[in-house]
Each structure stands twice: as structure tokens, then as C-alpha cells.
Amino acid sequence: MQAHLTFDKTIKVFSPEGRLYQVEYAFKAVASCGLTAIAFRGTNCVVACVQKKVPDKLIDPATVTSLYKVTDTIACVLLGSPSDSKMILNRMRYEANNFKYENGYDIPVHVLASKMSGFAQLISQYAFYRTICTTSVLLSIDEEKGPQVFKIDPAGHCQGFKGCTAGAKEQEAMTLLEKAFKKKAQAGGNFSTDEATEAVIETLQNVIGSDFKPGDLEVSVATTTNPVFKLLNPTEVEQYLNKIADKSQLTLTLQYHSLTCLLYTSPSPRDLSTSRMPSSA
Numbered sequence: 001m002q003a004h005l006t007f008d009k010t011i012k013v014f015s016p017e018g019r020l021y022q023v024e025y026a027f028k029a030v031a032s033c034g035l036t037a038i039a040f041r042g043t044n045c046v047v048a049c050v051q052k053k054v055p056d057k058l059i060d061p062a063t064v065t066s067l068y069k070v071t072d073t074i075a076c077v078l079l080g081s082p083s084d085s086k087m088i089l090n091r092m093r094y095e096a097n098n099f100k101y102e103n104g105y106d107i108p109v110h111v112l113a114s115k116m117s118g119f120a121q122l123i124s125q126y127a128f129y130r131t132i133c134t135t136s137v138l139l140s141i142d143e144e145k146g147p148q149v150f151k152i153d154p155a156g157h158c159q160g161f162k163g164c165t166a167g168a169k170e171q172e173a174m175t176l177l178e179k180a181f182k183k184k185a186q187a188g189g190n191f192s193t194d195e196a197t198e199a200v201i202e203t204l205q206n207v208i209g210s211d212f213k214p215g216d217l218e219v220s221v222a223t224t225t226n227p228v229f230k231l232l233n234p235t236e237v238e239q240y241l242n243k244i245a246d247k248s249q250l251t252l253t254l255q256y257h258s259l260t261c262l263l264y265t266s267p268s269p270r271d272l273s274t275s276r277m278p279s280s281a
Contacts, residue, residue: 023124026131026154030080035066036167036207037077038177038200039137041147042191044224046139048077049200051167051208052218067218067231071096073140074109075220075229079167080134080154088134092116109140113150113158121156131155135166139220141227173207193223201237202244211245214238 014020037050050066066085068076070092078085095115099107116136123129136152151164163181165173180199184191191199197219205212214234222229232240 020124023131023155026080026133029133030135030154030166031168031170033079033081034168035079036165036169036173036204037066037079037137038163038165038173038204039077039139039149039151039161040163040177040191040196040200041139041149041161042193042196044147045191045193045196046141046147046149046222047193047196047200048075048137048139048218048220049197049204050077050079050218051204052216061215065218067220069229070112070138071106073106073222073227073229074112075139075222077137077139077166078134080132084132084134088116088132088136091119092136108142108144109138109148109150110142110145110160113138113152113160117152117156117158119156120152120154124155137164137166139222139229141222141224146224169207173203176203176206193221197221197232198240198243201240205241205244212241214241 035051035053037048040047040049048067052061052064052066054061054064066077066079068078068089070076070089074096076089076092078088092112095112096107099111116138120132124131132154135154138148138150138152140148142148149161149164150158151161151166152158163177165171165177167173177199180203184195201212201217201219204217214237217237219232219237219240220229221232
């Protein structure tokens with residue numbers, strides 16, 4: 001136990017098992033934020049959906065968000081420490097503006113993801129820095145590569161995804177998301193904008209295990225025809241929630257009608273001579 005505490009004191013010292021405890025604690029801190037986010041890329045769109053929780057009734061709900069705009073065509077989901085998230089957001093906007101100033105065009109999302117992952121990893125090498133307690137998900141419609149989704153964890157690891165999750169119930173959400181992809185692939189189809197939006201909301205609702213109200217979700221969508229991200233208003237979110245509820249009700253109805261029930265009856269004591277049971281002879 002004493003040795004474990006010794007390796008906890010600094011971020012740049014590995015334990016004998018090859019672990020950096022401070023980095024692992026950053027991952028746990030992100031998971032303890034109590035929010036779950038899902039990012040999804042369809043054939044011609046990218047969709048982000050994240051829970052929205054207002055910690056106090058006196059707080060203005062308009063000031064509480066986990067979805068941010070880096071540029072007009074790049075959005076990000078930031079989960080973890082709110083103060084660290086603000087710092088990461090400012091750094092992203094700085095890198096994006098600096099790239100455009102030097103090159104004359106908007107920064108591609110994969111370049112921004114690479115810069116931010118390098119920044120996060122560099123911080124983890126210095127003893128006088130604290131690991132960033134934020135998981136970042138970047139989304140964009142790239143002019144050359146189309147819909148793109150990248151995830152950057154507190155250790156600075158960056159990967160591109162067709163669909164990814166982050167936050168408190170990351171693993172459960174990823175399992176359901178993989179099932180949605182597999183089911184669609186077996187059907188031989190691709191996700192349209194409405195299907196992708198419905199899929200992320202339904203997945204998040206199933207993971208949390210409760211029905212959402214329109215104000216409990218933040219959903220942002222961009223398409224190839226309109227690459228500027230749009231935050232869906234409560235009315236639009238409610239329409240998707242109603243579609244999901246109707247589909248669930250229809251599925252339950254079909255399952256109910258497909259069930260067959262075999263009624264097992266014993267002979268009446270008053271009519272033993274005309275038993276409906278087969279003879280044992």
C-alpha cells in the first residue's frame with residue numbers, strides 16, 4: 001500500500017506494473033461526471049447526442065452545455081471537469097484560428113484532433129502539470145473525407161470512429177451502438193440523417209434506462225449538404241422521442257400478438273367420464 005501511494009505522488013513515474021496512476025485517475029474522474037455522450041457518423045451526416053443535467057434549479061439551463069462549436073464546421077463534445085473542458089475548448093479555437101491565419105483555409109478536423117492529442121499527451125510528461133480531466137469528441141464534415149468523428153482521451157490517445165461513446169456509461173453505450181451498426185449492416189443499408197439521429201437518441205435512452213424529456217438532451221447534426229452544425233431545438237428533439245416511443249410500442253404489440261398460449265386444463269370433478277385429457281393407457 002505504501003508503494004502504491006509513492007507512485008501516486010507524481011505523474012511521470014511508472015509503477016512496477018507499468019501503470020501511471022494519475023492518468024488512470026483522470027479517466028475515472030471523466031467517468032464520474034455522470035453524463036454519457038454518443039457520436040455517430042452516417043452516410044452523409046454526423047450526429048452528436050449528450051445528456052444535459054442542470055445541477056441546481058437556480059442555474060440558467062441555457063448556460064449548461066457539453067456541446068460546443070470550435071468552428072462553423074467542427075463541433076466537439078467535452079465531458080469531465082467543466083474548468084478543464086473550457087481550457088481545452090479555448091485551446092481548440094486557438095489552434096483552429098491560428099491554422100486559418102497561417103494557411104488561409106479552415107483546419108481539417110483530423111489535423112485539429114492530432115494537435116489536441118499531442119497537447120494532451122505532452123502535459124502527461126511533466127511533473128509540474130496536472131493531467132487534463134476531459135474526454136473530447138470532435139465531429140465534422142470534411143470536404144475530402146466526408147463525415148468524420150475523432151475521440152481524444154485524457155492520456156492523449158486519438159482515434160477515428162464510425163461511432164463512439166464517452167462518459168459514465170461508455171462501455172454499455174458502445175455495446176448497443178455496435179449492435180445497431182451490425183443490424184444495419186446485415187440489412188444492407190446505410191444510416192440516413194434521420195436514422196442516425198434516431199439511433200443515437202434511442203441508444204442513449206436505452207443505456208440510461210429512462211425516458212427522456214426534450215430538455216434532457218443536446219443533439220447536434222451536420223450534413224454534407226449543410227456542413228454547419230445545427231443544435232436541434234426541444235420541439236425537434238421531441239419529434240424524435242415520439243418516433244422512438246411509437247416504434248417501441250409497435251414492437252411490443254407485434255411481440256404480444258406473436259405469442260401463442262397453450263391452455264392446459266384438467267378434467268372437471270363433475271365430469272370425470274368425459275375427460276379432455278388423453279388416456280394414460
